[in-house]
Amino acid sequence: MKHFVIIIFLFLSVFSYGQIERIEPPNWWIGFENAELQLLVYGKEVGKAQVGIDYPGVEIEKIHQAKSKNYLFIDLNISAAAKPGIMKISFTDDNKKKEIKEYELKVRTKKAEEFIGFDNSDVLYLITPDRFANADTSNDTFPDLKEKTIDLSNDYARHGGDIKGITAHLDYIDEMGFTAIWPSPLLLNDMPEASYHGYAITDFYQVDPRFGTLEEYKNLADEARKKGLKLLMDQVVNHTGIEHWWMKDLPFGDWINFQERYENGEKPTFSNHRRTVNQDVYASAADKKVLSDGWFVESMPDLNQRNPFMAHYLIQNSIWWIETLGLGGIRQDTYPYPDKQFMSHWAGAIMTEYPNFNIVGEEWSNNPLLIAYWQDGKQNAEGYDSNLRSTMDFAMQSNIVQALNEDESWDKGLIKMYDGLANDFAYASPENIMIFPDNHDMSRIYTQLGEDLTATKMALGYMLVLPRIPQIYYGTEILMNDTAKPGDHGLIRTNFPGGWKGDEINAFKAEGLTEGQLEMQNFLKTVLNYRKDSEAIKSGKTIHFAAQDGVYLLSRISADEKLVVILNKNEEVFNLDLTRFEELGFTGMDFQNLMNKEKITWNTTLELPEKGVYLLSTKMNNQ
Structure with a gap:
């Protein structure tokens, strides 16, 4: 019996040291163009550990200690000789205590060229998941998360929409004529309030449980593919949520921008939002710094992509999600705000691995020159190439709204649409620019056009035949509006009728809609389905x-x-x-x-x- 106790003790001392809390990415694949992988390891005093890997085809190239003793960054080389399987990584402390973590290298299920990105043959359906459909009420609340309640009467609270809600209505999306789905971020936003929108991510590798599980996210991707629908992922590399797990123990002194102010308990320096400094040949260094380094809002720390470990982390995270979900594209939030050299590197790294993929970046500007600057192939004066195939056409959107709202004259009205499209000479490939009537950050198009059904149909009919990639926001097809409080984000992101048990109106089944709503829904359905087979x-x-x-x-x-x-x-x-x-x-x-x-x-x-x-x-x- 004594011997048995000794054996158990030795086993625990070797294998149950239990200090490693995270290894990110949580797994990887063999067969990438870039054979390098950098692991972020987090655990109590792991920075002091000796690391070992004995796996054919995988070598440790370098181990980096951080300022915080609770991090290690491990550079691996995964050669072409490596096979899929479970490799064991050992961490040994000064007292010879050892912890062994298993790390899976997977085989890629699709060839790189088979990841086909969205293009101008597609029409994207933009969804705010919390407001689309609640198909699983069991995941509405979790006691260990900071925002604990569902409140349908509060436009800024959680409403319970989830991944299963999107999956359950893929038939509707497909039959309407859409060919791609863009949900706003589905990753964990463990923030104390207004966490429903998804843009304050607190864990880049965890699906928010109020939306569902990773398996449900994968199932959405699989079921969408079966219907010929591409799935985009809305990603954010500019900032994170203030409640992100690493904010309590930052690895380096420059992991986030203006970190010293944060650590001293001071208010951060906020972005000046002067996005023109990216192109302005006269821009001061001070203005450039405040744009790229300033925080978007107080609850969203600005990530420092000039830190090479942060850069690796963000690029690998994007690739991990592409591979895990078999994505058909990425929409990158606040594109001009991060370090622009990093953004070129980030997009280039993705397009190198997936040559037929596509990424659209958000550049909220009514100036076509700024929009054109970010598109791959643009001959910019200083030689900057973004590696970004698509950007968003806020300029043309504005022209269309003005044209339809104004009385006709020689310089007003429809001539603004004509002049706006005439600016296409500025773009390297106008057919890869994304046009839209509205989105989750601006008033609904029906509101912008004074609740004029005819004008709304004119806007949509025109956009859908342009040499562009169109995006339609959920509910536009049934004239959802924010006229009661124009521009209010909570109201813009109203619940889709029929997505909640007990809804008196069900737009998915065209039940209870007004005559105007039905007319708009049928109009859009007709044009979208025609567009699917239109070579013109x-x-x-x-x-x-x-x-x-x-x-x-x-x-x-x-x-x-x-x-x-x-x-x-x-x-x-x-x-x-x-x-x-x-x-x-x-x-x-x-x-x-x-x-x-x-x-x-x-x-x-x-x-x-x-x-x-x-x-x-x-x-x-x-x-």
Whole structure:
């Protein structure tokens, strides 16, 4: 019996030291272009440990100690000879106590080139998960999280929407005609209040349990793929939540920007939001620093991507999620705010591993020059290349809203849409720019257009035929609005009707909607499903004619398809002289109106009976 006790003691002393709390990334794969992997290890006084790995094809290149004794950073080289399996990493302290952690190297289930990113053949459906559908009430609250309650009456509280809620309504999303899904961040936001939006991440490797589990996230990706829907991930490398686990024990003195102020209990320096300093040849170093280093808000510490360990961490985290979920794209939040050299490196590292992938960056600017600067292929004066294929077209969005709200004159109204699109010469590839009527940070398009259904249909009809990648925010199809309090983020992100048990209106089933809501839903469904098979929209030539007499015409032309969108602001019957558009070569061709299926022959005039959008196609088999 004595011997048995001694054996147990030795086993515990060797294998149950139990100080390692985290190893991140939590696993990795063999077969990447970049054979290097840097592990972040966190545990009590792990910085003093001796590290050992005995696994064929894997070598420790270097071990880095941090300022905090509770971190180690381990550089590994995973050669082509490495096989998938479980490797054991040993940590031995000064007292010869040893802890062994198992670390899995997986085989990649898809080839790198099979990760196909979104493009201009897609239409993205943007979802705020907490407000879309609550399919699992068992995960609504957790006593160990800081925000503990569900309150449907509070626009800034948790409402209970979850991953299963999105998965349960993939049929609706698919049947509407969307081809990609962009949920706002689903990772842990363990913040004391207003944590529902997801942009204050407190653990980059953990799904927020109020949204669901990692397995449910994977299942969403799998079920979406079965329907031909790509899944995007909304990521944030600029900042984190103040309650992130590492904020209580930062590894280095420069892990976050203005760290000394944080550690001294002072208010942080906030960003000046002068995003032009990224391009401005006259910008001061002081202004540049405050943009990139300043905190977005007080509850969101600004990450220092110039710290090489932070840079490795963020790049590996993005790749881990791409591989884990089989993503079809990334949307990167607040793109101009981090260090711009890092952002080029980050995007370049991803595109090197996944050459057919795509990333869209948020540049909230109405200046096309700033938007163009960030797109891969742009010949910038100082030689900067972002490696970013897509950025967001806030400029064109603004032009469209102004054009539809203004009375017509030589420099107002529809001419602003014409002039806005004319700026496409600034872009390296305008077809990879993302256009949208609204999103989770701005008033709903129905509100922006004064709750005018006709104008809303004009905006959507026009956007969906542009040489762009369109994104539609959930609820736009049923005229969700924030007119009661324009611009209020909580109201913008209203619950989707039908997503909660007991909802009297169910938009998923088109039950209880008003006549206007049904009209908008059917309009969008028709255009989206037509767009799926339209070569003219995906790759056709674009020709438009300056707005005149309250009418603006744009055409998309491919070998076998001619598509015309006409925006008409005349309240009375208007006879459009078609001889002005003779260069299109449409004379004598038969077209069909996508909405009412009426057939017309393109001759000398076209009667426009009322204000609105007219979508005419030579494809006679449209939906």
